[in-house]
Amino acid sequence: MAHTGIDGFSMPSGDAVRRAAEALRMLGDPTRLNVLWALMQGETSVACLAELAGTSPTAVSQHLSKLRLAGLVTNRREGTFVYYQLADPHVGALLRQALSHAGHPVDDRVSEPR
Amino acid sequence: MAHTGIDGFSMPSGDAVRRAAEALRMLGDPTRLNVLWALMQGETSVACLAELAGTSPTAVSQHLSKLRLAGLVTNRREGTFVYYQLADPHVGALLRQALSHAGHPVDDRVSEPR
DNA sequence: ACCTTATCTGCGCAGATGCGCAGACACGCA
DNA sequence: TGCGTGTCTGCGCATCTGCGCAGATAAGGT
Numbered sequence: 001m002a003h004t005g006i007d008g009f010s011m012p013s014g015d016a017v018r019r020a021a022e023a024l025r026m027l028g029d030p031t032r033l034n035v036l037w038a039l040m041q042g043e044t045s046v047a048c049l050a051e052l053a054g055t056s057p058t059a060v061s062q063h064l065s066k067l068r069l070a071g072l073v074t075n076r077r078e079g080t081f082v083y084y085q086l087a088d089p090h091v092g093a094l095l096r097q098a099l100s101h102a103g104h105p106v107d108d109r110v111s112e113p114r
Numbered sequence: 115m116a117h118t119g120i121d122g123f124s125m126p127s128g129d130a131v132r133r134a135a136e137a138l139r140m141l142g143d144p145t146r147l148n149v150l151w152a153l154m155q156g157e158t159s160v161a162c163l164a165e166l167a168g169t170s171p172t173a174v175s176q177h178l179s180k181l182r183l184a185g186l187v188t189n190r191r192e193g194t195f196v197y198y199q200l201a202d203p204h205v206g207a208l209l210r211q212a213l214s215h216a217g218h219p220v221d222d223r224v225s226e227p228r
Numbered sequence: 229a230c231c232t233t234a235t236c237t238g239c240g241c242a243g244a245t246g247c248g249c250a251g252a253c254a255c256g257c258a
Numbered sequence: 259t260g261c262g263t264g265t266c267t268g269c270g271c272a273t274c275t276g277c278g279c280a281g282a283t284a285a286g287g288t
Contacts, residue, residue, distance in 0.1 A: 009155045011166060012213055017144050017151075020216035025142025029246080030135045034125065041123045046265060052125060059247055061266060080255045080264045090215045097211065099126055101204045102134035143276080160235060173277055175236060194234045194285050 026070045032063045043083040140184045146177045154206050157197040
């Protein structure tokens with residue numbers, strides 16, 4: 001039963017899984033998803049992100065804190081403003097894929113192109 | 115609300131975001147990540163997935179229930195066994211990207227934690 | 229019919245999560 | 259120095275989440 005790789009298939013290391021899960025869980029929240037998507041246009045301040053995401057600056061700040069801790073975003077201070085940006089273009093790619101997938105809801109019904 | 119950019123930038127619809135977040139949250143759990151990864155080798159039964167993921171069949175069944183509800187997997191009954199498979203190859207692509215990203219440690223050893 | 233195997237489902241609990249609130253902190257300006 | 263603005267953080271609460279447990283359900287073999 002326990003097949004480990006006779007066919008070349010193998011489970012990833014527990015640590016890689018844990019890190020990937022953490023990153024994905026960070027993306028698994030509507031507010032954070034909005035924030036990250038907004039960050040794809042470039043560096044943005046907290047208040048601006050809050051407006052774009054349609055929520056409070058406090059909530060955004062807390063989310064950004066988690067995202068920074070998870071290594072998904074970096075920040076840069078300029079005066080009283082703090083500008084955030086995506087730490088890794090891969091994150092942007094994941095966002096695009098996920099939202100594209102959401103845009104193509106899986107048809108449970110067969111629809112033939114005609 | 116949403117700013118529709120002059121530069122072509124625009125926030126995605128709240129519904130698309132919610133669906134994408136739901137899908138990503140489904141991927142944001144180590145057990146489910148293991149299960150889904152195991153499913154990339156093809157159709158697999160619940161007990162087998164449990165062994166591959168290193169957890170109990172009950173836990174796996176509950177996770178598969180959620181995944182099926184989220185439309186990420188489909189199931190097929192054969193005798194007393196129930197075989198699951200990925201409902202969408204896009205899911206596999208996301209998994210690969212996420213785990214590859216986890217493989218690359220973003221050597222971003224943080225600004226200052228205070 | 230009975231038993232075995234494989235899977236599903238309701239229940240309860242410990243832990244995590246999101247967010248509003250209020251206050252603290254950082255920075256620029258007069 | 260004091261004030262205003264922008265951001266961060268501790269606290270509390272309502273809610274969600276994953277999992278173990280026990281019982282239910284489905285299908286096949288004797």
